[in-house]
Amino acid sequence: MAYDLITMGRIGVDLYPLQTGVPLPQVTSFGKFLGGSATNVAVAAARLGRHTAVITRTGDDPFGTYLHEALKGFGVDDRWVTPVPGLPTPVTFCEVFPPDDFPLYFYRRPKAPDLEIDAHELDLDAIRDARVFWITGTGLSEEPSRTATLAALAHRAKSGTTVFDLDWRPMFWTDPDAARPFYEEALRHTTVAVGNLDEVEVATGVREPHAAARALLDAGVELAVVKQGPKGVLAVDRDGATAEVPPLPVNVLNGLGAGDAFGGSLVHGLLAGWDLEKTMRHANAAGAIVASRLECSSAMPTEDEIEAAVTAGAVK
Numbered sequence: 001m002a003y004d005l006i007t008m009g010r011i012g013v014d015l016y017p018l019q020t021g022v023p024l025p026q027v028t029s030f031g032k033f034l035g036g037s038a039t040n041v042a043v044a045a046a047r048l049g050r051h052t053a054v055i056t057r058t059g060d061d062p063f064g065t066y067l068h069e070a071l072k073g074f075g076v077d078d079r080w081v082t083p084v085p086g087l088p089t090p091v092t093f094c095e096v097f098p099p100d101d102f103p104l105y106f107y108r109r110p111k112a113p114d115l116e117i118d119a120h121e122l123d124l125d126a127i128r129d130a131r132v133f134w135i136t137g138t139g140l141s142e143e144p145s146r147t148a149t150l151a152a153l154a155h156r157a158k159s160g161t162t163v164f165d166l167d168w169r170p171m172f173w174t175d176p177d178a179a180r181p182f183y184e185e186a187l188r189h190t191t192v193a194v195g196n197l198d199e200v201e202v203a204t205g206v207r208e209p210h211a212a213a214r215a216l217l218d219a220g221v222e223l224a225v226v227k228q229g230p231k232g233v234l235a236v237d238r239d240g241a242t243a244e245v246p247p248l249p250v251n252v253l254n255g256l257g258a259g260d261a262f263g264g265s266l267v268h269g270l271l272a273g274w275d276l277e278k279t280m281r282h283a284n285a286a287g288a289i290v291a292s293r294l295e296c297s298s299a300m301p302t303e304d305e306i307e308a309a310v311t312a313g314a315v316k
Contacts, residue, residue: 002129003077004050005267008152009038009136009167010114011056011081012090013063016294020096020253024105027095034070034297035092036114037167037260038136044264044286044300046075050271053077055122057113059089064113074297080123084113096294099252106171115142119151127152131160132267135190137167137199140182150182153189161270164221165263166195168202176202187219192270194225194263209234225266225280227259235280243277248288250315257296258287264300285309 014035017027034043042052054076058064060083067089071078090112093105117139127133133156139149156162164186173179183203187193193203193216201207204215209226213236216224226234232246265286269279285306292315293299301309309315 001051002131003053003126004130004271005042005045005052005132005134006055006127006130007038007042007052007134008055008117008149009134009139009165010036010090010112011039011054011058011067012036012092012108012112012114013066014092014094014296016094016254017096018294020098022095024093024095030093031295032066033295034067034074036090037138037165038134039071039076040257040260040297040300041134041165041263041267042076043071043074043297044261045267047300048264048268048303050268053080055080055117057082057084057116059083059087059113060085061089063089063091070297082121084116087111087113087116089113094254094256096254098254100255102254102256104256106169111142115139115145117148118144119148122148122152124152124155128156128159131271132163133160134163134165134263134267135186136165137179137183137202138169138172140179140186141169141172146182150185150189153186156189158189158191161192162190163192163194163263163267164190166193166199166203168195168199180205184219187216187221190220191222192225193219193221193223194227194266196227196229196259200226210236227262233280233284235276237276241276243280245277245280245284248285248309248314250288250292252291254294255291257293257299258291260296261290261300262287265306268303281310282306285315288315291315
C-alpha cells in the first residue's frame with residue numbers, strides 16, 4: 001500500500017531545557033525528544049491518522065537506537081532510517097525564552113548522518129507512489145544528500161503532491177546566494193512550497209509576501225504558502241485562489257515545533273481535499289497548539305485538539 005506521506009531530511013535528538021527563561025549555562029535538567037524538521041512532519045501527520053515514513057540516517061549509537069524506538073512509538077515507518085558508521089547522531093539544544101526567543105544550537109559535526117543519504121539507496125518506486133513526498137532545504141546543503149534529493153524529485157516528476165519545505169538554516173550554508181540555484185532547481189520539481197519570510201526571500205529574492213508567493217508560482221509550484229509570523233499565513237494557488245488566515249491567540253511556551261505541526265496538518269488537509277482556507281486554519285491551529293507546549297514531536301496535536309482550537313478561535 002502506498003504511503004500517504006514520505007518525508008526526507010533531518011533527524012536528531014532534541015535536548016530541551018526543563019526550565020524556561022534560563023540561559024543554557026544555568027540549565028540543570030533537560031528533556032530528550034525525537035527531533036528534526038522532516039521527521040517531525042511525518043510524526044505530525046501520523047498523529048492525524050496518516051500512513052507515514054521518513055527517509056533519513058542516524059549514527060550507529062545509542063541515540064540512533066532511541067530514534068528508531070521513538071519513530072515506532074509515534075507510528076512512523078522507520079524502514080529507510082539507517083545508520084552511518086563513524087558519524088554521531090546529531091543533538092540539538094535550545095534555550096527557551098517565551099514568547100519569541102528560542103536560540104538553537106546544532107551539534108552536527110563532523111557531518112550529520114542525514115546528509116549522507118545517497119541516491120543509490122533510495123526506494124524510488126515508493127517515493128513516486130507516495131500520495132505526498134516532502135523534502136527540505138537542508139537536504140540540498142551538502143552532498144550526497146543534495147544529489148539524492150534532486151534525484152528523488154526528478155524520478156517523482158510531480159506525481160501526486162510534492163512539497164518543498166524551504167527550511168532555510170543559515171548555519172548550513174555559506175550564504176543565500178549559494179543556496180538559491182539549488183532551491184530554484186528543486187522548485188521546478190515540486191507542487192507546493194512552504195516557507196517563512198526569510199525562507200521565501202532566499203528562494204525567490206523577494207520578501208513581500210504576495211510578491212514572494214507569485215515568484216514561487218512562477219518558479220513552478222502549484223501552491224505557495226508563506227508564513228508571516230504574527231500576521232498569520234498567506235496561501236495562493238495557481239488558479240488564483242487565495243487564503244490569508246490570522247494566527248490563533250496562544251500563550252507561547254516554545255515556538256520551535258510549530259512549523260512542523262503546521263506541515264503535518266497541511267499534508268492532512270491536502271490529502272483530505274479541503275479548501276485552501278480550511279487547510280490553512282487547521283494548519284495554523286496545529287502550529288499554535290505545539291507552540292503552547294515545550295516539546296516538538298511528542299507535542300503534535302490530534303485532529304480533535306486542532307478542531308477544538310479552530311472552533312474556540314484560540315489555544316486554551
